Amino acid sequence: MARSSAHLRRFPVAKLSRQEVEYIAELAKLTLSDEEKQQFREQLSAILEYAAILQQVDTTGIPPTASAIPLKNVMRPDEAGLSLSNEEALFNAPDAQDGCFRVKAVLDDTP
Template identity: 40%
Template sequence: MAISRSEVEHVAKLARLKFSQEEIEEFTVQLSKIIDYVNKLNELDTENVEPTAHIVPIHNVFREDEVKPSMDRDKILMNAPYKENGCFKVPKIIE
């Protein structure tokens, strides 16, 4: 299945991209080759192949959550230029 020049121009318009005539020709050829390759992959017999998301087995490598003491709030706010009710106070940026 070949990609037509008009399809490349249409996708470029949707993506708000401007290409020269030479670039459109080049992309038409390149995208057609990509589609042909994908179609060739569709010819493979995958009847007995299990669906996979990764080619190697992956397991959870995260550590367990542990509650740990944090820094003292007063110590953290000690160098804050503005604070209010035990929190950092920052300028309002949205009206």
């Protein structure tokens, strides 16, 4: 059952603007309808409001941790094994240059 975010309204947090949602969508390379922009504006604002509540929790005397339960890394030894030669690795590559895979640019340098 979905929980209402009405209980979060007690804490004053600025709501995300439509422009901020559009900027976030642009960063994520998403195209959103007006309805989706409004829906994400409400949902992301509720998440930020909840984060503001968490910021107010007194954690004095509680050591920082990445996990609430103790974790133990179980790792195999880091040993070199058999691998493909450069030619074998590139054999089925659609495009290669100077012994490397060549791919289309994925970064957009526009602000």
